[in-house]
Amino acid sequence: MTRAELKKVLVVEKILDGHMTNMEGAAALGLTVRQMIRLKKRFVEEGGAQALAHRNRGRKPKHTLSEEVKQQVVELYNTKYHGSNNCHLAELLDEHESLKLSPSSVRRILIDNGIKQAKQRRRSKVHRPRQRKPQAGMLWQIDATPYAWLEDRAPSFTLHAAIDDATGIVVGAVFRPTECREAYSLVMQQGIQKYGVPLGLYSDRHTIFRSPKEKLTVEQELAGETKPLSHFGKAMAELHIEHIKAITPQAKGRIERLWQTFQDRLVIELRLLRAKTLEEANAALPMLLEKHNRKFAIEPKEEESAYMKLDPSVNLNHVFTIREYRKLGHGNTLSYYGKVYTFAKPCDFRLEARTTVEVRETLSGEVLVWHNGQALLLKETEKPVRKPMTKTKKAEPAQSRKPAANHPWRLAWNSRQQQDNTKMTVVQVT
Known part of the structure; x- marks a missing residue:
């Protein structure tokens, strides 16, 4: 059963056990009360959980292609139309064989029979550009990239930065040896103190930004539990910043293109400033950011700013x-x-x-x-110091002592030994 069907089963069982009402179950599943009653009736009358599974599962669709048509396509490709691509083969079948098939159907038939295209073509990915936000402060994009920023003068380290989506202003940046939560927190503090609190933040799905236990079970969803957050995510929630996690790098293309610009220009600027250490690079970074923003920042579509003023009572050091x-x-x-x-x-x-x-x-x-x-x-x-317990001296085992010959313990043995000796003497005399 699918996850959605399993959720239906759990809700129906809770209703039948009296733990939920029809109205509560319908709200949990996003259904009407009448639909909830139908599900419950089907569960009771038609055999439990399997009755809630999709009725068409395991059945062959009516519009599926017959095996004869599939075999005909394979034979025509291997003989008459060998070497044609999927689109061309579909056109040839329609034109000469009166078989009207889509290129995707032709491709699927050939792949199922182990036939690959004669010429493998790799289609270039086309990503539709996303329009900039109309107001400054509506969205920040944040990321980090390792690079040899000081060339051969120092080992490679990582640059953390955040950029405003509407204006292209780099609101904060810092160098660190590796990608870390502390650097991201410093970048956010720099931007918030200088510009204000943004409405949203776009990041990748690094565990710094998201908890590994973010996925909830069906029981947790029905119990109303919320997703666990990372330390950085808790800071975003406290500042009321909507945190969006991108699945692909292209989704946050603004900051991905920023890295290309920085790797082309920042390396030369740091070389001219003769920076040789990470600390010197961090000291020169604010000046370089201002220079970058003056050249590449643009005016937003709307003059009104979306930044929220930071509450004076909020201490960012206590948030991050x-x-x-x-x-x-x-x-x-x-x-x-x-x-x-x-x-x-x-x-x-x-x-x-x-x-x-x-x-x-x-x-x-x-x-x-x-x-x-x-x-x-x-x-x-200081931890309380506990006095060590004095070890009591254990008594040593007593030495074994051999009883004397006249000891009471030996009386029975001595008398028995004398009797034996007397018997031996009598026997010898006889």
Whole structure:
């Protein structure tokens, strides 16, 4: 059964068990209540889950081509029309054999019989260009690319950047040794502090941007659970930025073309500035970005800006963080990656022991507790030193002792030995 059919089965079973109503089941499946009642009736009267499967599954379509026609096409290709391509063969069959078939049908028949085209042609991919957004700030595109930016003067490292879709302005960029979440966070902070909060962000499907556990089961969907987010995705959700993950590089072609421009121009600019290290390249990057924007940025179609002003109460350092959950111990302490932390300042409110709190780690390494929209700074504390338990000396096993000859334990044995000796003496005398 397909995923959609399996979902129908689970919903019908929940309705029959009394866990859902017809109206709730119809809303979960996107159907009307009358359709929901029909599904439930079919499930009960026609044999359970298989009754909800598609009725045409396993049946041959009426408009399918007969085996005689398929065999005729194969024979004509191997003899009379050998070497023709799919489109030409379809035209020849229509013109000379009165067989009206589409090129795709001809291609499928030949492939099913193990026949490949005489001349393999690779069709060039055509990607329809997407129109720019009309207003600045409606969409940013973000990505990273490794390259030898300093040529042979330093090892290759990665440039992270974000570009505004409407104007082509590079809103932020930073060099890092490898592609990482911290660099993307710095790029977003640069752009937000200088221009504002964008409405949307376009990225690839790297695990920095999306959680590997993003796919939900049918039971989780029915329970109303939401998709888990990565640390970067949680920051986007907190800033109310719509995060779109592209499936192909061509979907975010604006920034992909930016890499070609940078790899052509930025390398020469850094060579002229005599940058030899990653730190020197980062120091020269803001000036180079301004130069690039002056030359390549364009005016948006609409003058009105879509940027949202950042709330003054929002601290971006507390937004772009690593977020995990811990339980408070007695004395308001918690353990975080092998270290024990406690609150740096006394709290105005009381947190009970065993309370689950959200722990955030900033890019600078600060660790804090996020509670009710408030950041509570933590400080590392020493682990309690436990005195080692004194080992009690174990008693050594006593040495084995041999009983004396007159010991009571030996009396029975001695008397028995004497009797035996007496018997032996009597026998010898006799």
